Amino acid sequence: MTTYYRPLVQSGPRPSHALPLCGGPLWFTEVEALRRDAAARILPASDLPEDWSRRLCRPRPALAGLSLDRPRLMGILNVTPDSFSDGGVFNAPEAARAHGKAMAGAGADLIDIGGESTRPGAAEVPVDDEIQRTAPVIEALRDLGLPISIDTRKASVARAAIRAGAGLINDVSGFTHDPALGPLAAASALPVCVMHMRGTPGDMHLDPVYDNVLLDTYDELAARIDAVEAEGIPRARILADPGIGFAKTAGHNLQILQRLSLFHGLGCPLLLGASRKRFIGTIGAASEAGARAPGSIAVALAGVAQGVQMLRVHDVAETAQALRLWLAVRDGAARDGAGPEGTGRA
Template sequence: MSFSLPDPDQILQPLPRSGASAAQTAPRRSLGGSRHLWWNEARLSGRDGTAAEVRDDAHHGAGFARISAARADLVGLSLNQPRIMGILNVTPDSFSDGGRHNLPEAALARAQEMLRDAEILDIGGESTRPGAAEVPVAEEIARTAPVIAALRAAGITAPISIDTRKAAVAEAALQAGANIINDVSAMRFDPDMAALAAQSGAPIVLMHSVATPETMQKHAHYDDVLWAVRDHLFQRVEAALSAGIRPENLILDPGIGFGKTTAHDLQLLRDLGSFHEFGLPLLLGASRKKFIGAITGAATASERVSGSVAVALQGAASGVQILRVHDTRETRQALSIWQAIQGNYHEE
């Protein structure tokens, strides 16, 4: 796979169209291989604050090609449409569902329920909510590996992601049957994570975050959050490539809610398209997060379902390939209606 990084000092952000309106555009370029989203112009922004619309790719051919190229399949799963990743926390203190799925039996039942609508499962054994304390490696392994093994023993073949910052936890999960690593620290927390990802060949999610979950909200200060997140992901992609991780195994996540204020989260959601120029799949994990409550007044995570679905649809309309959510049924229903409106519906 030929791969090149974008210009670090400019952002080429596609302006997507969808459905019937896309048929009127020429030339019509697919957004990351999407079946639903097309584009033929972009906004070019510089660090100095300059911005201009770009329609001709004569001077930005490599960037246009990266944005348009189909993304590599994820463990055999095509990313030509948004895929739902169901969150399965096996922790006693998750902000959303802590303690409900600790035992393998309960986790299996929830996994089977989610897979009616989701295509990927994300298993986590350490809460990374703001203020959460670190969980010892042995305890995190004991929480996650048996659950993953039980899911595979039950015949579940869907891709399984291990949500961890620790290489030993990820390795145990891979041995138990997981096949994706989701690292909220983008390999900064554990220096052994990069080597594990390279040697195993497992796809890895690189997320933007600052400090640790325990202290990250004290570090929510940026001159420009969009540039800060982009610079961070640029550096983490470079680190991954230097470690021998293949580019087709990289997935990017802007890290909504991790060391960010509500204003920061909203800016990143408005400008999700800014990250397409990397030419890599994008994951959005904003389900039930605090900013939804700050805007709507929904004090508890369970009251934020409708807001979470709205954010997921914003992600889909922005070309995000993976939507990481708690509420898989509600998200699938909304996504199915959105896809039908875009023209992906035929009466029998």
């Protein structure tokens, strides 16, 4: 029976015997040993097997030109008529460009453009429609100087996006929907985001059942990362996303978020995409998606405290401000300039 090791992440002055989390400023001296057939145990980090120690401690290389020595913000730009949070608001090219520019100015490090809603129950969008929605917007935003990712499950859409200037492929299906997308990503030499999801957006919400949602999600995401790596995409170019809200109930989401640091064991940087999702509205008593910024930020900062390297968010300015304060409290000092590195970006 497999044993999994979750680092109990700490911040502040690092003891000499502590291990660095992903080579960054956070650290751990203990781990939680998890098994399917036994109760969790707390062990000293010195008891870690060598392979787990290596995966948990080694620095994560830059991704899409962004160093990962501090948390990065991926701003969400939906160019769809039916996304759960902002459908129809930015699907005109002029509105999309204006919003992308505003997010860049507010602190986004990367902009994620999607032309197909993946909300629960969503129908698949024809390839030509998805290309027409996304490629012109990517081309219009490429002069902002930020990396742009294409949020798609389809090779044809990704190919058009790459021609338009996209620098990362973000596939909610974990590269299972279109067999041609993995080879395309490998040939392009672009980084990718591999997300955990069961089923499709159309049916993923219909009674999702897990034996152990945390460990099942970890194993299934690890298997997808292995498969993508076997297609020629090195782990150094893979961003891992546990898929909060995808084929998961509110209870499932909370169990994963509570022990999110386990996923550092995948050996990839982690992306957390919980912004404005339904469980935040349910728990936070915010029925309207646009009113869920405070709850979204609370979840985002909980993820950052567990070492998440990238946050996918709708509310960039608000999250950037919260992140600047979180980092200032963690470090005991504010950095020069508006942003953590004096650039105005968080």
